[in-house]
Amino acid sequence: MGATPFTEKILKAKLPKGFDKPTDMKYNGMKDPQEHLTTFKAKMNLDGAVDAAQCRAFPVNLAGPAIKWFNALPNISIASFDDVSRKFLTQFTTKITKAKHLISLLEITQRQDKSTKKYLDRFNDECLTVDGLMDLVANLCLTNGLINEDFKKHLTTKPVYTMYEIQNVAREYINDEEFIQVVATNKQQHDDTARQLKERTGDNKSLYYNYHRGYGHKTQDCFDLKDALKQAILDSKLESSEIPRKLIEKD
Numbered sequence: 001m002g003a004t005p006f007t008e009k010i011l012k013a014k015l016p017k018g019f020d021k022p023t024d025m026k027y028n029g030m031k032d033p034q035e036h037l038t039t040f041k042a043k044m045n046l047d048g049a050v051d052a053a054q055c056r057a058f059p060v061n062l063a064g065p066a067i068k069w070f071n072a073l074p075n076i077s078i079a080s081f082d083d084v085s086r087k088f089l090t091q092f093t094t095k096i097t098k099a100k101h102l103i104s105l106l107e108i109t110q111r112q113d114k115s116t117k118k119y120l121d122r123f124n125d126e127c128l129t130v131d132g133l134m135d136l137v138a139n140l141c142l143t144n145g146l147i148n149e150d151f152k153k154h155l156t157t158k159p160v161y162t163m164y165e166i167q168n169v170a171r172e173y174i175n176d177e178e179f180i181q182v183v184a185t186n187k188q189q190h191d192d193t194a195r196q197l198k199e200r201t202g203d204n205k206s207l208y209y210n211y212h213r214g215y216g217h218k219t220q221d222c223f224d225l226k227d228a229l230k231q232a233i234l235d236s237k238l239e240s241s242e243i244p245r246k247l248i249e250k251d
Contacts, residue, residue: 019047022057025043028062028065028066033096037089040061055080058081073087104129105138120142120170
């Protein structure tokens with residue numbers, strides 16, 4: 001048996017039946033070691049790996065400078081996974097991502113051209129970088145950056161919301177915003193269509209259309225009527241054969 005940092009107890013321990021050492025989470029010493037360690041342990045726990053199995057699987061996921069470090073560890077210096085974890089974090093401590101101060105949350109504000117949904121997505125992402133963040137502080141920072149006044153007023157009616165509760169409340173306001181945006185877009189499209197038709201006809205008083213009971217174009221040229229008829233066909237309220245082709249075809 002070659003040189004190894006593991007004790008004999010670890011080397012002789014039986015691995016779980018069907019245990020397959022993971023090899024898809026390589027660590028080369030360039031990223032956050034805490035993130036790698038957390039991911040590795042989660043995978044091991046999912047597979048039901050005991051302490052010894054975790055130890056023996058760990059070096060399989062090291063590469064570059066990280067595996068060189070592991071191979072240089074003194075013989076019989078690791079008796080548990082806690083040992084290797086502690087040494088690993090100490091070696092690559094400069095690569096640990098520093099947690100941000102909660103003051104960084106005050107820099108996340110909702111811009112006039114951004115939706116509440118996009119603001120919440122940015123805010124949630126930033127929350128994940130702050131250690132020990134309390135719900136009260138998160139709520140205050142979130143409210144500070146909101147420009148949706150109705151949502152902001154709702155959040156101030158209760159002293160503390162958890163972020164989970166805030167997400168649930170936010171759905172209603174996000175849906176309202178999206179609905180208003182759809183209505184505004186549709187109105188703009190209809191306004192553009194009406195303007196184009198007016199430019200084509202010159203608001204000709206000799207052209208009367210029954211659908212709107214107004215002047216400017218013939219009934220068969222009315223885009224709104226054509227859209228309504230097509231929707232009626234889709235809703236099975238009318239048979240297409242009952243409608244003159246010139247009314248359901250746009251130019």
